[in-house]
Amino acid sequence: MALVVAGSYERFVFGYRVDGLPSSSSSSSSARESGAAAAAVNHAFTLDAHLTQCKSVAARGGFIASGGADDLVRVYHHNPDGALADLGTLAGHEGTVQCMELHGPSSSTEPTRLVTGGQDGTIIVWSVNAWDALKTLKAHRGGVQNVSVHKSGAVALSSGADGCVAMWDMKRGRVAHKTKLKVKPELLSFTPSGTKYYACAQSRTTITSAETGAVCGVFDAPSRVMCATMAGSDALAVLGLEGGDVVGYDTRAPPTKHALRITKAHPTRVKGVVVPYDDHDAGVAMGGPAGGATSLVTASSEGVVRLWDLRVAGKGGGAASARDIDEPVAEAEGGGRFTCLAVMPCALPRAVADVLSAERDARASDPAERAARRGEEKQRKLEKARAKAAMRPARPPPVKAKRPSAAGETADGGDDDEREGFEVVPEGGGGGGDGGGAPRVEPRREPKKPKKRERAEGERFGGDELLVTRKPSHKVKKSGGGDGKSYEETATAARRKGSGVKKKEASRGFGKPSSARR
Template identity: 25%
Template sequence: MAAAAMEVVAGCYEQVLLGFAALPAESWTVVPDFTHHAHTASLSAVAVNNRYVVTGSRDETIQIYDMKKKIEHGALLQHNGTITCLEFYGTSHLLSGAEDGLICIWNTKRWECLKSIKAHKGHVTSLSIHPSGKLALSVGTDKTLRTWNLVEGRPAFIKNLKQNAHIIKWSPDGERYVTVISNKVDVYRLDTASITGTITTEKIISSLRFITDSILAIAGDDETVRFYSCNSQKCLCEFKAHENRIKDIYSFEREGQHVIVTASSDGYIKVWNLDLNKIKDAPSLLCEVNTKARLTCLAVWLDQGSEMKENCDKTATSSQANEDEKSSIVKKKKVCWTDKSDKTAKTGRKITTKKRKLETPLQKKKKKHNSSE
């Protein structure tokens, strides 16, 4: 049986989106697949769904890539400021946040901006969509945590924070969420909206992922990845992953195997196998690649046709009933999110660029060689 398609995508300061084909087998390998120079400034955010990869940049644009066809699909203009966060909800919607304080809701079928919300008085620093699709959370530099009713497209609740939070994340089951302020992680319960525990690290936290509903992978301004229990707030395991600070972590599950991908300022992307039955043991290294770039953000695109599934902010195991419920929620959102009277949404547009193929690293070298002649 052929290996399922999998692509590690990473943004960097060099204004390039890097793609690496990951080949899971008895011996994993990650090989350079494409490079794309779509932005005019460094990349700041990347998100994936089963078809597209989107990137955000300091150049205030969002670029779209069709991974099925391996082509550049176009660009989105709505924000005035660095794109700080991007997150898909399934195949139907994309949410974007930026330094202009806006959260934009995009329809991914026609790539229209359905709604543009003035979410924060300062920058939007992070956002996260509840697995049900009914709620979203956002934090910003106005020291607030805001809850959004996505069914009706309106604010639901505002909580004042003592400091600016720079990361917010739902657990896969949607029963809790976490905020990150500097080197501190506060764990909240959804039903009470109160803090149930706090995790404190020595360094400023740069990236955080839920591995399960109760286990967090945390990385900061050092070369170490740590796993923490949300229930006890205790460190379950820590290991040296890189030679420099870690910029981003991504995780997913493949055929029962928990895989973690890390990107570092040392230029390396590394793929790890985590055995949850031996959580106290350091993960084993599956493979690595030296990108020779100053990495900023990371994601893994998984082919829908594969048996892989994402383990990033989505329920790890779901019944058909849950899928039916999600389907009905999406239908509701299509009606409620699309507000034709919202004048701010009408200015959003897609740049209809020529659909260019993503160039391979070899093509890139040839171009440089020809230009030198």
Template identity: 30%
Template sequence: MEEYMELVVGCYEQVLFGYRVHREGEQWLSSADFTHHAHTASLSVVAVNNRFVATGSKDETIQIYDMKKKVEHGALLHHNGTITCLQFYGNTHLLSGAEDGLICVWNTKKWECQQTFKAHKGQVLSLSIHPSGKLALSVGTDKTLRTWNLVEGRSAFIKNIKKNAHIVQWSPSGDKYVVVIHDKVDVYQLETAAVIGTINNPKRISSVQFITDALIAVAGDEEVIRLYDTASQKCVCEFKAHENRVKNLHVFELEETHIVVSSSSDGFVKMWGIDTEKVKTPPSLFCEVSTSARLTCLSVWLPSAVDHKEEANRDVTASTVKDCDRPKKKMTQSKTAENKEAGETQVIHKKRKLETKQKKKKPMK
């Protein structure tokens, strides 16, 4: 099967870019697949599952795109303020957070807002869903780290922290998580909810991504990406990735190869191959894309990816896909008891094709 993926990046210029990347032998080839004027303000966050891409913006909306049909699927209007974080859980749910302090749980079968949490007194800065889908973590401008019981739809635990954290992230196994405050990464053990170590980065951290439970990639306000051992909190490798500061990281595994994708203020998106058996060796640069834009957010869409949790629950997946294949209505509205106070939720369905660019595929430098 062809190794194929889509680099999806957003920018200050309100545009969503898609770059198709595939492998032929030992060479990675690319082509510009689409550009789309996604929002009326700069994009702030992008998330993917194996069918949809969701983008959040300073225009207070979440736009949903059907990547298999290359059409707009709809707009979610619920939040007030910039959308700050988005994360899919498999094919069933999407969580969103914003400057209004709310976290919304969206059912992706009918795109209804199932639950609204008044998560933080200030802004929600980051959220992360546990691999089991039962818990979520969030941090905000009220100097708290909050745990959410997604099964019962309630707050489970609140931890006061000394400063505002701007990133929270679960490990792949869910046994630990990290909380980022400026240039420090606190590593927590789930069982004890205690800090087991702290990673000190030279510059303010812009993005962190677990490669494995034992290895984490950290990018900050500099051209360097560092790989840290989560047990010893020591840097095991660092390499110059860009000509300007690194803004975003995204990590995924393809054919047993760990890949780190980075985007920078220099307008480039790069793919790096990580050999976890030789972590002290600088990674291989697989390919790079020049967007000539001021990039703000990054993700990777894998059309062949199937979430293992969804594979174990084929009935849920089948009903979700079936519903998405039905003809779209121009507009549907839904109200729930939880969102009456926050206002009416509108799910606006559109069917406008993304602008595609047909370019000759050529090797990337």
């Protein structure tokens, strides 16, 4: 069972399950009957992925990625049981994400890199699982339209709006070779073997050697090429055309005749062609026209996905054996206006599935391991809490006052008043009122240190310490006499010596002396 992923103008990403793929062992005469009875295309999911139209999709090893005109890349994971997990959003481009590709060491392992090209003219290499932007390459002026990574991962191809084709050294992250073509290529990709690459411009498809740069073949389609694929082998090139037809060319035969043709595969232009396969290790089933794939999935702008059995177009690879395919073996309707297409097996790669199965069995069969893992998790949480508490500033512990007994003594036999820093204050205003309340313990407050002026006044009145601070009701001033004594000193001396003491002026209270008023 294979999974076909399609992006649409309506911002959605659709998924379709393809069941009952034709086997390469079936004969061409019974291909239509056996395929029609077993094959089916069913809607699997719909993802509200982007804010606006989706322009590119990629699928490999259980991972699904989509790029939109909202400058974002959305990443998902598809499990064999059909469950989907949203892995997040990648933001790095400043324009529409027009192309992308997931790459891995082999088709039987999970991908390790996601390569995306944007309208901002850059190519970004992302790491799978960590989803970090490892490298940003300035590629083409006017935007990157296509990107394709060699199966070795050492080099990559890109084409842009500037009409140039660039070959990148992916180990060093720089351009190894760049050339400008007379006609701007609209599609560009490596062949399955990696020794060649094909470029489509308008209705012409050119196959070029990746090692020497020599042109290996040129094919002219009846109308403009909208999509293309060469999955399975380098022998068969399948093209989706603007008028709704699908044609295939044998790259080993003269370019004048096609190896297969599906007339009016769709009423409108074909937006995607992919070769489905249901086994990562076995790859694409071979045995179709020109020795290529046995099945094909196409999608168009009217929202229909169709499965075709290519074996009815003849075997042997010769142009004379080619004939038209009339009807699909299965189809699914109800999608959006598709813009792009990608395919991968529904099941995870066998190596990945074996590892996950072994881990799951080990966790389920070993209770001691589960208990140890829970203990380790608990210990990590405890250490984390201790480290967090150690970072906080230390606070002094609050002092708890002991409630005195009825006899006025503490629990340890000492007097309450002897406790350092505390004093007993009876409730209710010091015993007033009902007088029945129990005494309460309050902190003893140290008397404030007297100010400089207050200390001077205390020493003046003969006290060692000013116990009660009180603002005087009058100002002490010197009398108008020449002896320099104040009125209080003069009056005190008069009381001691009697009436014989002569006063300079009659007393007029604590006001200003009469001499001052004159």
